[in-house]
Amino acid sequence: MTELYLGLALILLLTIAIGLVRILRGPTATDRMLAAQLFGTTAVAILLLLGQAAGNSAIWDVALIFALLTAVAAVTFVRRKDIDSTTETEEHDGTD
Amino acid sequence: MAPQTSLWLRFTLRLGGCLFLWWVLTGGRPSSWIIGVPTIALALWVMNSAPQNPALNISFVGLIQFIPYFLLQSVRGGIDVAHRACSISLPLDPRIIDFPLNLPAGRAQIFFLNSVSLLPGTLSADLVGKTLKVHVLDHKVDPRLHQLEFQVARLFNCPLRGGDD
Amino acid sequence: MALTDLITAFLLLGSLGFFLAGTLGLLRFPDLYCRLHALTKADNLGLGLVVLALMIQSDSWQVVIRLLLIWLLVLVAGATVAHLIARKAQQDGHQPWRR
Incomplete structure (x- = not known):
């Protein structure tokens, strides 16, 4: 089973890497933030799998912290945009 | 229910919830309570200082x-x-x-x-x-x-x- | 033992499908709102299946509750964050993509 957990964790890491393309494409800062959101949920899954494979439940605590931090990061992002939304220069063209 | 009783009930439920949560998260290791007890006290204090919502009424x-x-x-x-x-x-x-x-x-x-x-x-x-x-x-x-x-x-x-x- | 392992493997494969679909949606969907749909729904279900798979493998109910708490936290945080981002986009005047 350990091979299965590690293999899946590796593939999930790959999906994050593919998701990073969204950061390159944008077009707005909010679209880029979505990649971070994807990273949050997927990273929790990866850490849970790694913890199970290693038999070390401390890694699950890291997963818990990760879930918390992703939420805080996103809320901070939305609040920051409240403050300096006037500095956003990118145009959202809706298609790509 | 008298307001005083419901306040005590709320406090007891919160305390019980915190103790249970800590116990689950730490796997019940005895040494973890050295950090757990002050943390729970702090959490209860924060919950008490926050604006009070009406009591939860879940069916x-x-x-x-x-x-x-x-x-x-x-x-x-x-x-x-x-x-x-x-x-x-x-x-x-x-x-x-x-x-x-x-x-x-x-x-x-x-x-x-x-x-x-x-x-x-x-x-x-x-x-x-x-x-x-x-x-x-x-x-x-x-x-x-x-x-x-x-x-x-x-x-x-x-x-x-x-x-x- | 073999049966629980089989179910776990099955659930993990399912979760991989949803994570892949979530990433695919993030890349293929035409606008911010649609991409949010892909992330909140597909990824949370993917994580739910991983949690379920690990629950089946665990031998103590403490571990089961712990996994459940992690999933619930991600679920609530994910839904809240999706709403906040969508609301911000609405108030910034992002028009949703139309076919």
Whole structure:
């Protein structure tokens, strides 16, 4: 089973890497933030799998912290945009 | 119930909840209580200092019926969006639709807002007064939000009314 | 033992499908709102299946509750964050993509 957990964790890491393309494409800062959101949920899954494979439940605590931090990061992002939304220069063209 | 009694009940429930949570998270290791006891004391103090909400009034029967409904709908939601993402033709016809809320403001409404985003094809986008703006992936599909609203009202023991208050 | 392992493997494969679909949606969907749909629904279901798979493998109910708490936290946080981002986009005047 350990091979299965590690293999899946590796593939999930790959999906994050593919998701990073969204950061390159944008077009707005909010679209880029979505990649971070994807990273949050997927990273929790990866850490849970790694913890199970290693038999070390401390890694699950890291997963818990990760879930918390992703939420805080996103809320901070939305609040920051409240403050300096006037500095956003990118145009959202809706298609790509 | 007298206000004094309900305050004590609330405190006891919070203390019990914190103790249980800490015990689960640390796997019940005795040494962890060295950090646990001050942390729980701090958490209770913060909860007490925060503005007090009216006591939670969750219906047990409502909860028993809501959990399977919610799980089934979120599985359907996941399959629906996965299917759309994997189809070559990208079957999307999104719109923003208005949904007049019948739930009273407060916990039930917030719970409803969050549940909408996990249901098939719907995403709660904005709340303007008593109207919820919902982004739907396909406007030809009935999002069945009234059904969810009914479930949430039963869960929180609150009345559904058409726009007064 | 073999049966629980089989179910776990099955659930994990299912979760992989949803994570892949979530990433695919993030890349293929035409606008911010649609991408939010893909992330909140597909990824949360993917994580739910991982949690379920690990629950089946665990031998103590403490571990089961712990996994459940992690999933609930991600679920609530994900739905809240999706709403906040969509609301911000609405108020910034992002028009949803139309076919």
